[in-house]
Amino acid sequence: MKMQGNTILITGGGSGIGEALAHRLHDLGNRVLIAGRRLQALKAAAAGRNQIVPLELDADDPQAVEAFARQVIADNPALNVLVNNAGIMRMEALDRRRDLGNAEATIRTNLLGPIRLTNAFIDHLVNQPDAAIINCTSGLAFVPLVATPTYSATKAALHSYTVSLREALKGKVEVIELAPPAVQTGLTPGQETREGYMPLADFADETLSILSAQPTPPEILVKRVGFLRFAESEGRFAETLAALNPKG
Template identity: 70%
Template sequence: MKTNGNTILMTGGGSGIGEALAHRFHDRGDTVIIAGRRQDALDRAAAGRERIHTAVLDVEDDAAVQSFARQIVADFPALNILFNNAGIMRFEDLTGRRDLSDAEATVTTNLLGPIRLTNALIDHLVAQPDAAIVNVTSGLAFVPLVATPTYSATKAAIHSYTVSLRTQLAGKVEVIELAPPGVQTDLTPGQARRPGYMPLEAFADAVAAQFAQDPTPSEILVDEVQFLRQAEREGRFDETLKTLTERAAAQRKAGDA
């Protein structure tokens, strides 16, 4: 991935990781289109940065995704980077019959959303020089947080999908996976203040440093996520699952108190 001069589409760009990285890419010389559901949040994220543009997108609506992709290509023909970042995370109790609306929305946003948008833009990207697709997964793709089972499952699925996408697009489009640890954002209630989570600005700085490398790593992994990423490889999956479950419960309790 070029280290400047890109035209990047960043979904989920109105807040959190998407906003922070959009600012980093803008400030190094890229043009960034931030997409999200709320125009007010997008306007706030773009304020004062002349090369950040905004576009409303609801990734839950397939027809809207297709129309959005056509318009973005028309408005930004130099688009060469798709950054699939939009996602939602919901806590779920699996011990009894329940309303599945949270689970279904999570699958639609976190899994179908990136697949649909990638599909809608792939012909354009294949024809672009220095094209890349960045899929944001999670450390929970490798060791699930049992309190957020569908979220963890969608991130594991996107990790697998990214491996296949990278292999099929080899020599045509660079495919990169960004797997964050727990970061202090508003992804879940109270998370922005939750102890033990990585501060957002520190995370964005560390990620930006890896995107500045040439060549860009196929996996962008900050030190804080290696505990999860390497758990199975190092033969400590069960231990890590237990530790993660207990630690996450304690962090939420402490942060919400």
């Protein structure tokens, strides 16, 4: 992936990983559009950086996504990189009947959101030089956290979707998967300071270092996520699942 001179759209760019990546990519010399539901958070993330542009978007609304894409392309014809980063993580108990609102919301945001955004921009991206799509999945795509089953499942599905997308767009658009470990962000309450989670700045720095390699790896994997990403191929899936989900 080219690291300078891009016009980049990042969903979920108002906080956490999206904001950290937006700042670093902006500082490398890129124009960065950050999109999400919370306009005030987006404006705060863009403060002091004149080439970061906040844009309000409800990615759960199919019509809103299509209208958003048309406007973004009209206003930013040089757009060549899409980063599908927006996501939510909800706790769910599987051992009793429950309301499925959290599960359905997670699927809409984490899986249908990236599919809709990619679909809305794909005809534009295939005609752009140095085009790339980055899908943010998770280490939990490879070993699930039982307390967040739908989150883990959506990330596993997005991993698979990204593999298909990469093959379908070979030679046209570079398709990259970013699979973070547990990072200190606001994804869940108290996570910003949770012990044992990777500091956000360290994650962003290591991610940018890997992303800038030439050729860019198809999967951006910081060292900490290897414990999850390679559990099955290294023959330790059962032990890793148990370690991630201790009983009692």
